[in-house]
Amino acid sequence: DIQMTQSPSSLSASVGDGVTITCRASQIISNYLNWYQQKPGKAPKLLIYAASSLFSGVPSRFSGSGSGTDFTLIISSLQPEDFATYYCQQTFSAPHTFGGGTKVEIK
């Protein structure tokens, strides 16, 4: 299995702050990397696919980058509705493993 390691596991930030979350794969996965947002009691929502493509309807303050083994999710200016947990997922090879999640909390 390909292991996905996210960092940090949690962070505190204020509305308007920029936030960076990283995800590292245990082997090269090209750009087969997706980012999801999950709020408590809800299903995950797709934000970014193929490392840097913004899914339909997702605000442009979200962006993704990276290729190979190292990837980044950036929220340029945190909004109140962005406080949630974020997961990366590799789809280079099955099983399509998820990272451990990054919880973004209000400072």
Next chain:
Amino acid sequence: QITLKESGPTLVKPTQTLTLTCSFSGFSLSIYGVGVGWIRQPPGKALEWLALIYWDDEEFYSPSLKSRLTITKDTSKNQVVLTMTNMDPVDTATYFCAHLLFGDALYFDYWGQGALVTVSS
């Protein structure tokens, strides 16, 4: 509009077999490039990928659970069924099904609301 919904028992006893059904609309699982996957999430923990079935009947399983899982599809009913044998309390989780697109990228773009399954005697 793509929608998915999970259904099945909310409570199962240890050693029993869990059968979950994902009923979907807005797409066909007989069309090239489409798949449906199952993902679970124990309370307060991270997402765990379980299984995936493609339009062409190809199946994939989590290696750690492969011996206990079976995924099947019924194209005529627009359903995907996941069975998990020998349930244990550690299998207590919310189980999600999700629509997957296969192409230049591979991602779950639509998810069901999830079904909480508790394993307890």
